[in-house]
Amino acid sequence: MARKRGRGMAACWYGIARTATVDRAAAWAEIDDGGTVKIVTGVTEIGEGILTVLAQIAAQEIGVKPDDVVIGDNDTARAPEAAHAGATRQTYMIGNVVAIASREARGRLVDVMAKTWDVAPETIRTANGEVWAENTNHRMPMAKAVEHCKGRGVVPVGSASFGTDTTGLAPTDGAGRPWQAYVFGCQVAEVEVDTVTGEVQVLGVWAAHDVGRAVNPKGVEGQIEGGIVQALGQGLMEDYQLKDGRTTTPGFAKYILPTSLDVPRVNSFIVEDPDPIGPLGVKGIGEPAMVPTIPAMMNAIYDAVGVRIQDLPATPEKVLMALREKERRDAERRAAAQAAE
Structure with missing residues (x-):
């Protein structure tokens, strides 16, 4: 059994509140x-x-x-x-x-x-x-x-x-102000890939997020951890399938969700860059917490074994197929190089 580790990073920005309409x-x-x-x-x-x-x-x-x-x-x-x-x-x-x-x-x-x-x-x-x-x-x-x-x-x-002052996007050049406040974040994921089975295990995630002002730091950490676990499920396990308009994954026997055993160590770093418009300087961390997780995990898989998974979720079967395809291409390149010599 060969296990290889890799790390990947991804960053994100996210607009707070309703899009292109007054909230x-x-x-x-x-x-x-x-x-x-x-x-x-x-x-x-x-x-x-x-x-x-x-x-x-x-x-x-x-x-x-x-x-x-x-x-x-x-x-x-x-x-x-x-x-x-x-x-x-x-x-x-x-x-x-x-x-x-x-x-x-x-x-x-x-x-x-x-x-x-x-x-x-x-x-x-x-x-x-x-x-x-x-x-x-x-x-x-x-x-x-x-x-x-x-x-x-x-x-x-x-x-x-309290309301927002936003505008729609101009159809000519896309100019506009669709959100009043923005948050930013960056995550690093470390994974271990089993090259025999294709299984991916997330070992740890380091997440730094701008929340404006943290009213409840423990609550912020909980939101970050929850978002990462959601993204882990979406990125590696949850495979909802349809055939002729009907689901073939009607239960949790085939639609796999992460359990406590799958949750990696999450290291949260709260960045406070106060919003200049609102009286409190707060922003938010609900949905942004899971935005960079999946690309960070996919980059980590690539760093570990050199294959790029672009069709989610990155199930063991897909990872294994990508590894076999990489081996085939590598073998062809080696054979072509030897022939050229």
Whole structure:
């Protein structure tokens, strides 16, 4: 059995949010009795962790703990529209709009407290559920500050809308601005190829991705790892076949998915290059995480055994056929060189 190792690299760029059309999201934020915060927006949680991210953003902007933030009903009959969960837009679009709404709610509370304490609004600080004025003895819990505001007829509530400024592509020269924000990434994959069976094992992936600003670094790493595992399945295993309009791979017996035993060691490197337009500097990492993985793996296979797989997935059968074809061509070239001598 002969096993050969190789490494390959690939880079990518990816446009955030909807393509060549205006994308928009809206939200309400309120500092409630008891010093808790309620965020209402039509966000859809499909496992990407957006509720955690929004709680972190609201907590940071208003000055409470993430546990004190409640994400309210997302039924768009009662909540502001936030659009779909896709296009790597959730953190960028909804995170930014929640930040703006939270700042407005905090601003209402700060204005009242500044007048009460006779200090400049910019000296008011809020953090960990407390409100205080710098260089003074004025300090009180957030719950007490909210009660104080409402006693003066002010409800600390905010609303906001955040949208993109994009254009379609001109049919003449392709000029345009189809996305407002872009992310970039680069991955290196190391593989081991069994030249007898054609089996490819991914040993490790090194992934560096620009995410703008990492609200939740562990969540970012999870997205990168999940994207790489998805790409591993698409690139090496998942072979969906049709014959006469019907699938011949109706079950997981033939449609192979990666398991925990197939997952390589993933080394994530988070690059923070803040977005210059949004108030938070965030971008996204949902779909971009898997974009460079497959070309990096295919380049690694080529580096290991000298064959270029261009028809996905790179199953053992395809790799073995490519190796046999390479051997045949090499033999023909050697024979031609000997004949020429």
